[in-house]
Amino acid sequence: MARLVVDPAFVVGAVDRRLFGSFVEHMGRCVYTGIYEPEHVTADADGFRQDVLELVRELGVTAVRYPGGNFVSNYDWEDGVGPKDQRPRKLDLAWRAIEPNQFGTDEFVAWSGKAGVEPVWAVNLGTRGIKEAVELVSYTNLPAGTELPDRRVANGHEAPYGIKVWCLGNEMDGPWQIGHKTAEEYARLAEETANAMRRVDPGLELVACGSSNSGMPTFGEWERVVLERTYDLVEHISLHAYYEPRDGDQASFLAAAEDMDRMISSVIATADHVKALKRSDKEITLSFDEWNVWRQQDFPGELGLGIREVGPLIEDTYTVDDAVVVGSLLITLLRHADRVKIACLAQLVNVIAPIRTEPGGAAWRQTIFHPFALTAKYAGPTVLRTAVDGPEVETAKFGKVPALWSTATYDERTGEIAIFVVNRSETDKIDLEIPLAPGLTVTEHLALYDDDRGAVNSAADPDRVTPRRIDGTELVDGVCTATLPPASWHLIRLT
Ligand code: AHR
Known part of the structure; x- marks a missing residue:
């Protein structure tokens, strides 16, 4: 009993609807034969699968982070705009697949409009830096009249996209990340990039990279160093966490929300410590911009993958228990609604995803689809x-x-x-x-x-x-x- x-x-706080976000990365079949498949029988004139779009709307997703993930840390966004037949095929170093660049910035903005979601963008702070981030935000957010927005207009998109939320890189603390950095190196680059991006569009909401998971040796210290440098320039700090059953210990797996709960509390404590040091009135909020169940033990690692065309990668098939855990993680995010403002179920289609597709075939709901869709649909405005x-x-x-x-x-x-x-x-x-x-x-x-x-x-x-x-x-x-x-x-x- x-x-x-x-x-x-007894109010915790208001729900920011971006808590029901997700994530589309150029990884495996998330984009190609996931959301984009021009040859598919349901594809619209843009090549977007409408069976998938319908499921995305039913899922109730509100915001979608793009284009990565580890992919973004070696992505040249310019390769993905302009006439499709002139776009280069390139080796993506993150997942070692050949990126055809048939889907890029303009396509994702168009897809987001059709899906009814707010795009959340990540910039490459791995192989690139301040200049390219400034150029990308100029391309997407400035009105016509200078070189970069004029390129957007020439590509058929007159009105600026007004993308508001930008992630300053991805998992820059992780040794697996192309161009990964120490906390001090990243903090400096994030500060400089944020400062420059704001000169293009002062209205941006910026997310500094936090730790890749709570088990990182630098967890806590990383957040302190990064926030001490960027406090006045960013709105959010990111968190990532993936959970899986280990050694048959299903009891701990079912209680995975404990880890997420503790992780959130300690990032809040660190952010508030920096707030006190700075004697600031500003409160940093959290963007839990990657979370899910992922059987990482089954992943061979990037070097275990041969160089190949885009194909299936980490297409975990979810069980009933996995759905119960996903439901409990959503509960945890809601319990912290006063400080967690953005959260992204990673990912959206095929790659550790609530929606699965067959190339040229059906699309269906995985078990984890259901607690997400019901929570997004019925969670009221106040927790x-x-x-x-x-x-x-x-x-x-x-x-x-x-x-x-x-x-x-x-x-x-x-x-x-x-x-x-x-x-x-x-x-x-x-x-x-x-x-x-x-x-x-x-x-x-x-x-x-x-x-x-x-x-x-x-x-x-x-x-x-x-x-x-x-x-x-x-x-x-x-x-x-x-x-x-x-x-x-x-x-x-x-x-
Ligand atoms: O979502 C899969 C990968 O997990 C992302 O590319 C990366 O950010 C994280 O490690």
Whole structure:
């Protein structure tokens, strides 16, 4: 038995809708035969797969980061604009695939418009620097009248794109990154680049690179050094994290949100430490611009990949448990909605993605699609704090943790409360009680779980795993009661 308390008076913060972002990288089949496949039967005049566009809209994604990822650290954006038959084929050093450059800046802006998402751009601070970043933001954001925006106009795009959010490089702390740097080297380059980009467009929102994951030896120190130099020039610091079951330890995997939660808290602490040192009134917010479940143990590493044409890469097939973990990570992001303003499920299509496609064939929803789509759809504008009194589970990685991981949102306009909760126990169902103010009713209770926790969706069986409607959840005498099976994700909507 567990008791969950929620009250519209206990507010965490407003939800920035960019929390429901995703990520498109020139990696594997995310772009080619993912979002872009001119030969596909559903392709529109731009070559965009409309079956994929429909799923992207259904997923409820709000912002999409592009073009990488590790790819961006050796990308020459100029190769991807202008007449397609004059664009070069080039070896991408990040993933060692031959980039055909048939999809680039103008195509991604057009695709974003059709998908109804805000593009979030990353600049190359690996092989390139200040000049190229300034030139790119001039190409995208300046009105006609000088060389670079005139090139955009010549390429058929009169109006400036007005791209607001820009990431200053990608994972620059990682030794795997082309052009990776020490914290001091990166901080200096980020400061200079941010300063120059703002001269082109003072309205930019800039994201400084944080650590690639919480296990990096420089985690914490990296953020301090970078923010001490860039504090006045950037709005956000980035975080990345990928989770996977290791050595059969599914209990720790189901509790992966503990790591994300601690990572967010410590980056906030570091940012606020720098704020105090600088005696600044400004608060740095967080862009969790890569997160997901990823079985990295199966990845051979960049040098394990031969030089080849673009083809499948890290196309993880997601299980029911993976979807429960993704649901719990979304709960964590919402729990920190006061400081996390942007978050990107990495990636969007085929590459560790909620949407899978076959070249020339079908597109379908992976298991992780469902908790994301339902959270994006039903999370209200304000996050409320939840307090849970209930059982704990023992994990090898995090020790004893609460079995239930939860958050709630409130919509003042409609009075709707949405409760998101995961049962992280592998063995025990939990009977949950939620005392509520008079007048509320249960609109619906949707859940994701399965007797076969390893079940997956596939082209042959695309709806093997879908959310179920739970009928037994009721509200009697001001108490809502629900039963949560082991390893399950839930959305309880109350009006
Ligand atoms: O999303 C896959 C890769 O993971 C990205 O390119 C990189 O930023 C991260 O290490």
